[in-house]
Amino acid sequence: MTTVNTGSQRRGRRVVSAFAAAAGAVALTLAGTSAASAAQPGQHCVYSVSAHEYTCHDTLAEAKSQAGTRPQGRDFLRVQGEIIGATVFEDENYGGSSLTITVPEPCPKNGKVDFWLDLSDYWQDRISSVQAWSTCWLWLYPSSGDRAGPYKDNHSYVGDYINDRTVTVGLS
Numbered sequence: 555m556t557t558v559n560t561g562s563q564r565r566g567r568r569v570v571s572a573f574a575a576a577a578g579a580v581a582l583t584l585a586g587t588s589a590a591s592a593a594q595p596g597q598h599c600v601y602s603v604s605a606h607e608y609t610c611h612d613t614l615a616e617a618k619s620q621a622g623t624r625p626q627g628r629d630f631l632r633v634q635g636e637i638i639g640a641t642v643f644e645d646e647n648y649g650g651s652s653l654t655i656t657v658p659e660p661c662p663k664n665g666k667v668d669f670w671l672d673l674s675d676y677w678q679d680r681i682s683s684v685q686a687w688s689t690c691w692l693w694l695y696p697s698s699g700d701r702a703g704p705y706k707d708n709h710s711y712v713g714d715y716i717n718d719r720t721v722t723v724g725l726s
């Protein structure tokens with residue numbers, strides 16, 4: 555496999571609205587959303603890798619506070635008893651729809667990818683920024699079988715190589 559340097563490639567950066575530039579912890583209230591189905595445009599969903607279930611909300615703040623836990627600090631944020639491993643975003647600078655991935659335990663640092671998520675049709679070829687939480691590092695896989703990463707922190711842009719190409723997310 556090829557490991558791609560995800561450093562600070564900013565070429566081709568699109569203009570991002572001031573609204574979308576609001577940090578991930580800020581509630582983004584988007585009009586016209588519905589909780590009726592998973593991963594509709596403008597939705598903020600939580601996916602549990604152990605339960606294989608999506609739960610969706612109108613705002614990222616709601617998604618992260620399902621269990622009454624407000625996003626503060628970086629470590630071991632919990633949603634419905636699980637730990638937040640990562641949040642991925644549709645747009646650069648943590649904008650657009652978000653998908654928060656929860657894991658049953660902090661990612662073991664054992665040199666392996668411990669948790670996998672094959673993205674839904676909606677999320678395929680859409681991820682542009684990511685946040686790694688807890689002890690987890692993110693790996694982004696395009697359909698070609700290469701990968702980009704690890705993303706160990708907040709990355710406001712995933713880089714030209716993998717932008718809008720991810721079909722599978724791994725947490726290690």
Ligand SMILES: [Ca+2]
Pocket residue numbers: 643644645646679680681682717718
């Ligand atoms: Ca995108």
